[in-house]
Amino acid sequence: MQYEITLFRLLGGLCYYSPNSESGQQILSAFATQDDELLTNLSTLAQSIESDTLEADYFNLLQGSGDMPCPPWGSVYLDRENALFGSSTIEYREFTRQLGMECDTGLREPEDHIGLMLMLVSLLLEQDNVEQAKQLISQHLMPFAPIMLESMQQHAETEFYRQLAAFVLAWLNFYCEEHQLQIVARRNYWQEAE
Numbered sequence: 514m515q516y517e518i519t520l521f522r523l524l525g526g527l528c529y530y531s532p533n534s535e536s537g538q539q540i541l542s543a544f545a546t547q548d549d550e551l552l553t554n555l556s557t558l559a560q561s562i563e564s565d566t567l568e569a570d571y572f573n574l575l576q577g578s579g580d581m582p583c584p585p586w587g588s589v590y591l592d593r594e595n596a597l598f599g600s601s602t603i604e605y606r607e608f609t610r611q612l613g614m615e616c617d618t619g620l621r622e623p624e625d626h627i628g629l630m631l632m633l634v635s636l637l638l639e640q641d642n643v644e645q646a647k648q649l650i651s652q653h654l655m656p657f658a659p660i661m662l663e664s665m666q667q668h669a670e671t672e673f674y675r676q677l678a679a680f681v682l683a684w685l686n687f688y689c690e691e692h693q694l695q696i697v698a699r700r701n702y703w704q705e706a707e
Contacts, residue, residue: 514638517688521635523552524681528575528585529628532559532567532673551680558673570671575628583664587625590657590703597623601699605653609633612645627661630654631681647694650685656699658685 523540530536544556559567575585584590592599605625609615614633630653637646658681665678689696 518635518638520684521631521638524677524684525628525631525633525635527555527628527677528631528681529626531571531576533564555673555676555680558676562671562673567671567673570669570674574665574669574674582668583661584703585627585661586623587627587630587653587657588623590660590701591699593702595702601625601653605630608649608653612637612642625653627654627658627681647692650689651694652697655685655689655694655696657701657703658682660701660703 523543526536526540530540532538532541541556541559544552547553573581574583586597586602587605588597588599588602589595591601602623602625609624614636630649634646634649634654637643637649662678662682662685666675666682669675669678688694
């Protein structure tokens with residue numbers, strides 16, 4: 514289970530933090546020392562791309578504003594108006610409140626960012642709250658993550674973010690299959706709006 518905890522945390526961090534930030538650099542350094550060829554390849558790939566190019570791709574895909582090709586927030590996909598802080602964010606906030614947790618990044622942003630959710634799965638597994646981690650994945654993360662990550666692969670300007678999206682999606686699918694999770698079917702308003 515330690516591998517699962519670490520992988521959720523590191524992948525979540527790469528989806529949330531800028532690759533040029535201190536946290537992003539620490540994660541990429543941790544990837545470089547792993548026994549997993551895919552993780553070491555991601556680290557090497559990140560180092561081979563000019564930092565400004567990597568940063569621009571990160572901003573466009575995972576942090577930006579305005580018209581983003583694959584917004585990283587669940588509510589954009591799951592709410593009728595494709596709005597941040599929509600009803601699915603409120604549902605997710607209630608879920609985390611019931612766990613006795615509150616997400617405070619110091620920024621006014623929705624807590625249903627894919628990176629934050631992946632890191633919370635890691636924290637729940639670390640605390641041996643396996644059922645709550647599974648609930649987070651099946652009810653809040655997987656109803657939007659596959660669509661978001663597939664779009665991220667299509668719109669990434671760098672091979673690093675194409676591969677990161679593919680790796681996160683493959684890991685989530687593997688985890689769900691391995692643990693026989695039943696994903697809650699939710700309407701995807703993002704695809705309908707396109």
